Structures are given as C-alpha cells and as structure tokens.
Amino acid sequence: MITQLITLERDVSMGIAQQLLIRTTFLLTAGLSFNQAYALTHYQSGITDSEWLLSGDIFSCSLTHPVPHYGEGQFIKEAGEPMKFVLQPRNEKLGPGQVYILSQAPDWSPGSKPETLDILPYPGYGLTVEVGGKVAERMLTSLDRGRHPVVAGRAWENSKETVEVGLSNINFAPAYNEFRRCLATLLPVNYDQIARTAALFPVNGVNLTDRIKARLDLVALYVSSDPSVEYIYIDGHTDNIGSRRDNRELSKIRAEKVTAYLLEKGVAAGKIISRYHGERYPSTSNNDVQGRERNRRVTIRLEKNDIN
Numbered sequence: 001m002i003t004q005l006i007t008l009e010r011d012v013s014m015g016i017a018q019q020l021l022i023r024t025t026f027l028l029t030a031g032l033s034f035n036q037a038y039a040l041t042h043y044q045s046g047i048t049d050s051e052w053l054l055s056g057d058i059f060s061c062s063l064t065h066p067v068p069h070y071g072e073g074q075f076i077k078e079a080g081e082p083m084k085f086v087l088q089p090r091n092e093k094l095g096p097g098q099v100y101i102l103s104q105a106p107d108w109s110p111g112s113k114p115e116t117l118d119i120l121p122y123p124g125y126g127l128t129v130e131v132g133g134k135v136a137e138r139m140l141t142s143l144d145r146g147r148h149p150v151v152a153g154r155a156w157e158n159s160k161e162t163v164e165v166g167l168s169n170i171n172f173a174p175a176y177n178e179f180r181r182c183l184a185t186l187l188p189v190n191y192d193q194i195a196r197t198a199a200l201f202p203v204n205g206v207n208l209t210d211r212i213k214a215r216l217d218l219v220a221l222y223v224s225s226d227p228s229v230e231y232i233y234i235d236g237h238t239d240n241i242g243s244r245r246d247n248r249e250l251s252k253i254r255a256e257k258v259t260a261y262l263l264e265k266g267v268a269a270g271k272i273i274s275r276y277h278g279e280r281y282p283s284t285s286n287n288d289v290q291g292r293e294r295n296r297r298v299t300i301r302l303e304k305n306d307i308n
Contacts, residue, residue, distance in 0.1 A: 041155065043070040043093075044148070044166035052175035054182065058225055059190065061182035063175060065167055073151075073167050075140060075179070079187040084132040085139055087165060092156045094163055096124035099153035101131055103142040104166065114150070117142075122153055143169045144176060187225055194222045197300040198283075199258060200293065203241070206253045208261055216258065219300055220265035230305040232267065234258050236276035237283075237299070239292035248278035251298075258298045 045051070045068055053064045063075040071089040099122040105112030118135045129151055131139075139149040148166050155161035197219060199212040208216070223229045236255030238247040259274045285291040 039155075039158070039161040040164065041161065042164045042166060043067050045168045045170070047170055050168040050170035050172075052172050054175050054178045056179075056182035058185055058187050061179060061186060063179045067165055067167075070165055073165070075136060077183055077186065078190055080189040080193045082133045083136040083140070084130060085136040087129040087151050089126055089128070092124065092126040094122060094124065094129070094151075094165075095154045095156040095159060097122060097154045097159070099129055099151055101135060101139065102150040102152060103138070104148040104150050106146045106148065106169070115142075117149070124156060139167070140176070143167060143172050187222060189218050189222060191222070191226065191229075191302070191304070194218055195302045199254075199298045199300070201254060201296045201298070203239075203296070204250065205296070206250070206257055208257055212258075213261065216261050216300070217265065219302070220262055220267050223267055223271065223302065226304075228304045229302050230271065231303045232262065232272050233299075233301040233303065234262075234272060234274045235281075235299045235301075236274075237281060237295055237297050238279050239295040240279045240282070240286040241292065244278055248276065251278050252276035254298050258300065 045066065049068060051066055053066075055062050055064070058079065060076065060078045062077075065073045067073060070093060071087065073085065073087045075083065075085050077083045098119055100116060101118040101120075103115040103117055105114065117138050118131055120129075120131065122129060142149050146169055148169060150164050150166045152162060152164045155163045197215055199208070199215065219232070223232065234255050236251035236253075236258075238251050238254075240247070242250075255274050255276045259272055262272065263269060279286075279295070282291075282295045283297065284294050286295060
C-alpha cells in the first residue's frame, strides 16, 4: 500500500499553499506560533489505497477507513445510540494536549479555509480519539461533500511537531450509501436500553396505558430480533395500600395484562416467566405518594443465554 507521509518541506500531493493554510489555521487555533511549532507530519491514504469498509447488522453499523502507518478511523452507530467516530492508533504518534477535529477543503478548491469542528483534550499514551453525536455526523457530511476531516495535535516525541491524520474521501461515496442503508435497518433500541423495564400503574389500576404499550412494543420487537434472549421475567407488584390478599391478586392481574400483550405481539410463550408478589418487594419506601407510585409496577427483565 502506498502511503502519503508528508512534511511541510516536501509536500507534493496537497499543495504547499494549502498545507500552509491548514497548518496556520491549526497553529493559530492552538495559540502557537511558527517559532514554537515548525514541523508537520500528515498521515492519509493515497489514491490507490483508499478504502472504506462496511460491516453491520440490525444491532450496529460501522464504516472503517484504514490510515496507512497510523491506524484506522471508524464511524460507528449502534442501535439506540448516537453516531460516534473513533480514531484508533497502532502506536503512540499523538502526544498529550489538545486535538483538533478539522474539515479540510479538497485539492480542487484552493483558498477554502479549514473548519474547526471540535477541540478536545487528549491524554496521549496511544489511546483512541473519540467524538460523538453531531461532530461525528458533521465529519460524515464533510466527507460526503468532498472534504477531508482531519484530526490534528502535537506529536508524541516532539511537542513542537504537529501530527495530522486525514480521512480520504476517495471511494467514500459507494460505501457511505451502503452505510446509510445499514442505518435504516437498525433497531430503535439496544439490549442495555430494553433489558430492564418498569410499567407503572395508577391506584388499583390494571389497564395498560399507551405509554406502557409503546414500551412493550419495543420489548417485543427486540426479543423477536435477538435469538440470544432466552427468558422474559415479568413480575407484578403493588404498594402497601389495602390487604395483602387483595394486593397479591392485583399484582397477578397486572402481570397477566403485560404477559397477554407481549403474547399478542408475537413473543413466544415459552420465553415468558410471569410472577406476582403483591406488596412484598417494594422498590422504595411506601411512606409517601411518590414512593407508592413507583411500587405499583410490573417489571420486565430480559435474560440472555450464555452461548456466544
């Protein structure tokens, strides 16, 4: 694989003027001068070796870009989570300090200034650089518009040297189209978000509200999509108002309502273990209105098998 390893003095692919512009922007943003920082090393794949590799399923989608002689950058979107970008080095090249996430203009657009997307602290030690949410999405948009996102910071071995890691937009468009198709198939929630659910009920109430049904819809969707979910434990509870016998019966009815709804949504009966406990296991004190409200509940707990 051919690698562009560029210094300020011997830049041939990006143009000296453009390289000066990028470096000047970074130095001014960092509060440095040319007397303080005088060398620049740029890592980026070339025309012949730029790759964007897609992997994904209904639980997670990732778009990986190898950066020769540095490591790899990866856009990751997990079900129910914000987009994130992770830059993983193979060794210590970026030193401790701040790193700058920039959007650099393409070669065919000279004179366009780089845009600073984010500034974040970085401890060094060969750790990953990770940005999430809107910044990661803006990096993707930047690539889609033909620009080059750049991660810039101080060099590990020389604080007066600047290291830049660029993401090439060459071969990006086809992979990005597939990445967006993958995103469209992601589940709305992940296991951690759905594994523990509590449905709350009003005083003496047993009917499922629209809010409870919407949550149970997500439970049913996830269970139908993840075969590793072995059991769904449904446990009915009440507050301590009323007799223990009546509360036990009330908790039974509530648990049965939840169970019936999940069965109606296609959850296999063999996965459901339904129990009821009355007032025996409060989640908090029954001494005030807020506590009793939290205790009038049905909990839904998913358990996966141990087979990997």
